[in-house]
Amino acid sequence: MTLRIGIIGCGGIGQEHARRLHFKLGGAQVVAINDIDVAAATQFSEMSGIKARVLDSDQAVIDAPDVDALVVASWGPAHEEQVLACIKAGKPVFCEKPLAVTAEGARRIVDAEVQAGRKLVQVGFMRRYDAGYRALKQTLDAGTVGDALLVHAAHRNPAVPEMYVGDMSITDTFIHEIDVFRWLLNDDYVSVQVIEGRKTRNAHAGLHDPITVLLETRQGVRIDTEIFVACRFGYDIQCHVVGETGVASLPEPMSVPLRSNARQGTGILMDWKLRFIESYDVELQDWIDATVRGEVAGPDAWDGYVASVTAEACIEARRTKQILPIALPERPAFYARQG
Numbered sequence: 001m002t003l004r005i006g007i008i009g010c011g012g013i014g015q016e017h018a019r020r021l022h023f024k025l026g027g028a029q030v031v032a033i034n035d036i037d038v039a040a041a042t043q044f045s046e047m048s049g050i051k052a053r054v055l056d057s058d059q060a061v062i063d064a065p066d067v068d069a070l071v072v073a074s075w076g077p078a079h080e081e082q083v084l085a086c087i088k089a090g091k092p093v094f095c096e097k098p099l100a101v102t103a104e105g106a107r108r109i110v111d112a113e114v115q116a117g118r119k120l121v122q123v124g125f126m127r128r129y130d131a132g133y134r135a136l137k138q139t140l141d142a143g144t145v146g147d148a149l150l151v152h153a154a155h156r157n158p159a160v161p162e163m164y165v166g167d168m169s170i171t172d173t174f175i176h177e178i179d180v181f182r183w184l185l186n187d188d189y190v191s192v193q194v195i196e197g198r199k200t201r202n203a204h205a206g207l208h209d210p211i212t213v214l215l216e217t218r219q220g221v222r223i224d225t226e227i228f229v230a231c232r233f234g235y236d237i238q239c240h241v242v243g244e245t246g247v248a249s250l251p252e253p254m255s256v257p258l259r260s261n262a263r264q265g266t267g268i269l270m271d272w273k274l275r276f277i278e279s280y281d282v283e284l285q286d287w288i289d290a291t292v293r294g295e296v297a298g299p300d301a302w303d304g305y306v307a308s309v310t311a312e313a314c315i316e317a318r319r320t321k322q323i324l325p326i327a328l329p330e331r332p333a334f335y336a337r338q339g
C-alpha cells in the first residue's frame, strides 16, 4: 500500500518533509498540499516536481478522499485546530513540534484522541530517531556509567529571524530537550528554574539570549541546559550525562579532522536541516510504516502534552524568577509506554 499524504504548511520544514516523503522514503506519495500562501504552495508543488493538488484550505486537504494521512508543518498556533480536525476525520497525523502552543490545547488533543478510541497522532520530536541520541540512550540503558546523576546540555543556533521572539527559546527550541531528556532518562520532571544572565549583543531586541534552564526529575537527576540562539559560531547541540562511574556524551556529527594552514580542527554545522537530516528520514519512514500498520510507534500526543505542560512551567518560572513545581497527571493507560 502506498500511503497518500496531505501536507498542511509548505514552508521551511514542510517542503523538506514533502520532498523526503515523495522522493526519498518508501511507501508514500504526497497527493495534496495546503498553505495560507497558496501561490507559494503552487510554485513549490510545480518546481519540486511533486505536482500534488494545491487545495485552498487545510480542511479540504484533511477531507480529500484520496488523502490517507496528514503532515502538519504550519506555524505552531495552527497545530491544535488542524490536529483536532484530523482526529475528527479519523486520519493519522504527523504534527511537527509543538503539538500545541498551550498545555490546555495539547490536553484537548489528548482528550479527543482518547474519545476517538484510537491513537492517530505522532509529534515531530525527531531527536529520538537520531543515531547519536540512540547510541547515548543505549549506553545509559546498559548502565555503562551507572545511574544518571546530572545532565549538562546546550542548544545553540547561530542566529534566529526577527520573528523569533521571547519565549520561543522555550516553546520552539528547548521543547526538543524537554522531550529527549524524558526519553533518554525514562523519567519525568518535578521542578524547573530559568535563569536570564548577561545578554549577548548579537541577539535582536525582542530576545533575551542566552538563558539557562534547570530541571529536576522524579529520580532526582539535575539537568542544566544552555539555550543560546544567537551564538554565531554554529548549530551546536551538546548533551553530557554524568553517571555514577563516568560521563556519556552525545557524539559529535561526523567531520573530517583537518590539520592545515598551521591549524587543526573539525567543522561545525550551521543549520538544523543538516544536523538532523538523517533523523528526519528515519522518523518519517518509521511513521509511514507504522501508519500503514495502523499504529503510532513514535512520540505520541501524551508526549506532546507533557512537553507543553513543561514548556509552560518553564515560561512561568522565567517570568516569576522562581523555582516552580511541574505537576504532571499520571500517564493514562491509553498511552502506555511502547517498548
Ligand SMILES: NC(=O)C1=CN([C@@H]2O[C@H](COP(=O)(O)OP(=O)(O)OC[C@H]3O[C@@H](n4cnc5c(N)ncnc54)[C@H](O)[C@@H]3O)[C@@H](O)[C@H]2O)C=CC1
Pocket (backbone or CB within 6 Å): 008, 009, 010, 011, 012, 013, 014, 034, 035, 036, 037, 058, 073, 074, 075, 076, 078, 096, 097, 098, 124, 125, 126, 172, 272
Ligand atoms: N523538528 C524540527 O527540527 C523543526 C520543526 N519545525 C516546526 O515546524 C513548523 C513550521 O516551521 P517552519 O517550517 O520553520 O516555518 P515556516 O514559516 O518556514 O513555514 C510555515 C508555513 O506554514 C504556513 N502556515 C502558517 N499558518 C498556516 C495555516 N493556518 N494553515 C496552513 N499553512 C499555514 C506558512 O504560510 C508557512 O509557509 C513549526 O511548528 C516549527 O516549530 C521547524 C523547523 C525544524
Ligand SMILES: O=C1[C@@H](O)[C@H](O)[C@@H](O)[C@H](O)[C@H]1O
Pocket (backbone or CB within 6 Å): 157, 172, 173, 176, 229, 272
Ligand atoms: O525545531 C527547530 C527550530 O524550529 C528551532 O527554531 C531551532 O532552535 C531548533 O534547533 C530546530 O530543531
